[in-house]
Amino acid sequence: MVAYVPRVIDGLLDELADLRAISIHGPRGVGKTSTARQRARTVLRLDTERDLERLIADPGLINMLERPLLVDEWQAWPESWNLVRHAVDDGAPSASFLLTGSSPPQGARIHSGAGRIVGLRMRPMSLAERGVSASTVSLARLLDGSAEIGGRTDVVLEDYVEEIVASGFPAIRGLPARLRRAELDSYLDNVVQREMIDQGYPVRRPDTLRRWLAAYAAASSATVSYEKILRAAVGGEGPQPAKTTTVRYRDALTDLWLLDPVEAWMPSRNHLERLGRAVKHQLADPALAARLLGVGADALLGRRDAPRPLRDGTLLGALFESLVSLDVKVYADNAEGRVRHLRDAKGRHEVDLVVERDDGRVLAVEVKLAATVRDEHVKHLHWLRDRIGDDLVDAVVITTGNEAYRRADGIAVVPAALLGP
Structure with a gap:
């Protein structure tokens, strides 16, 4: 396995560790998933058929898996964003969720996440x-x-x-x-x-x-x-x-x-x-x-x-x-x-x-x-x-x-x- 190369955003994630949900967004291939995995105990990869079908079949899974939970490529099923938002509204503790991906498809109906999910942009390596x-x-x-x-x-x-x-x-x-x-x-x-x-x-x-x-x-x-x-x-x-x-x-x-x-x-x-x-x-x-x-x-x-x-x-x-x-x-x-x-x-x-x-x-x-x-x-x-x-x-x-x-x-x-x- 290739060793993880620390990123500048790691320090920011450490400072914001007490937030309940953080979204890391940016272009494909910048290392969002690798960075988020350093902090996650459980990963749901929605770009895989298995994990996508599991979550669609049982949305309550979002509250059952060990946290911090990484919802990777969340835009593959935009409703996953709303599930995280609802979990935060219901009292999820600090450091519960990480989301990685890009913007949802045009026309997808999702809440902005304001006040619940804090967004951080990740760019290619400096x-x-x-x-x-x-x-x-x-x-x-x-x-x-x-x-x-x-x-x-x-x-x-x-x-x-x-x-x-x-x-x-x-x-x-x-x-x-x-x-x-x-x-x-x-x-x-x-x-x-x-x-x-x-x-x-x-x-x-x-x-x-x-x-x-x-x-x-x-x-x-x-x-x-x-x-x-x-x-x-x-x-x-x-x-x-x-x-x-x-x-x-x-x-x-x-x-x-x-x-x-x-x-x-x-x-x-x-x-x-x-x-x-x-x-x-x-x-x-x-x-x-x-x-x-x-x-x-x-x-x-x-x-x-x-x-x-x-x-x-x-x-x-x-x-x-x-x-x-x-x-x-x-x-x-x-x-x-x-x-x-x-x-x-x-x-x-x-x-x-x-x-x-x-x-x-x-x-x-x-x-x-x-x-x-x-x-x-x-x-x-x-x-x-x-x-x-x-x-x-x-x-x-x-x-x-x-x-x-x-x-x-x-x-x-x-x-x-x-x-x-």
């Missing part, structure tokens, strides 16, 4: 979870203003590119490169040909959906409109699908947790005006984007045959930002921070990631595909500091360099491999 390098700079400490900036890593650009294409899916990333590519292609085929249908979204033209996904991947780390993504997907070939069809694609892929966009930051105080509201597009894992676009590590590094993205700049830069965004989201969830981005309405100023605390103060993060940081790389961070003053807790540039340090102007510089929870 660089810290992958063990790429020992992290020395804590995002939680950056967010509370007490970070110590230091450390050195031997990770270089080629290593980051390898991590982009390797993926953060535990069962895929350790495979030989050829098998890994085949698994990622199979993953995407399964989404188009099966999972969309299971969610209640019939796909009449799989090729159109696949092209839409590729166009979305090309828009990684950009704020282009969905209309522009649609035009890129069609590319003048065949009839253009109705806008309602592509909206359904987006909704279904969101339900499957495959889209992980970064929402625009709208500050709670009136420091800034006329900010853009467009989301920054990200897939759940940059490896999926790379496979959709048909590029591997050599193409990204040499820029040979790399498709032109839907914005100025290199595809490698966009995917590196996706990788860092994945890390920051994982660490911010653990620190109770919300990840957003900032861009003014005219595009003159932007900050790649803004991590907001519950009191409205923020950590600003710029992502640079560079080993060294120049003054031009921090100009937007200075602009933001001038605008919001003490509401800026800290500011950091994430790089591909080797050393973490703080500049004379107070901006922290941290290699991606050294950032951790």
Whole structure:
């Protein structure tokens, strides 16, 4: 049996252990079941005919099995969610239930679970979870203003590119490169040909959906409109699908947790005006984007045959930002921070990631595909500091360099491999 690799969400689950029911959701293959099994004494796997039939035949089984009880792939029978909710209402003690899976099929009638079932999102593995390098700079400490900036890593650009294409899916990333590519292609085929249908979204033209996904991947780390993504997907070939069809694609892929966009930051105080509201597009894992676009590590590094993205700049830069965004989201969830981005309405100023605390103060993060940081790389961070003053807790540039340090102007510089929870 493969040894369990600890995840950042484990610490959060420990903190929330006294809750009566927790749902762990996220895309298929991120390790939800493996993580939940570390805490469960009994498992009901609803993706197996045996356990599904047992529970349907005897719903009272939910109250008879030893707890903590893991209801795995609960969306295979959405009524199982309601059974857990009722058990909580009836006085289930702490640490009774864990649920893992994705969203229920379209049209399924389930209660929201508010006040009974607490949801936690699980994402593909961050660089810290992958063990790429020992992290020395804590995002939680950056967010509370007490970070110590230091450390050195031997990770270089080629290593980051390898991590982009390797993926953060535990069962895929350790495979030989050829098998890994085949698994990622199979993953995407399964989404188009099966999972969309299971969610209640019939796909009449799989090729159109696949092209839409590729166009979305090309828009990684950009704020282009969905209309522009649609035009890129069609590319003048065949009839253009109705806008309602592509909206359904987006909704279904969101339900499957495959889209992980970064929402625009709208500050709670009136420091800034006329900010853009467009989301920054990200897939759940940059490896999926790379496979959709048909590029591997050599193409990204040499820029040979790399498709032109839907914005100025290199595809490698966009995917590196996706990788860092994945890390920051994982660490911010653990620190109770919300990840957003900032861009003014005219595009003159932007900050790649803004991590907001519950009191409205923020950590600003710029992502640079560079080993060294120049003054031009921090100009937007200075602009933001001038605008919001003490509401800026800290500011950091994430790089591909080797050393973490703080500049004379107070901006922290941290290699991606050294950032951790």
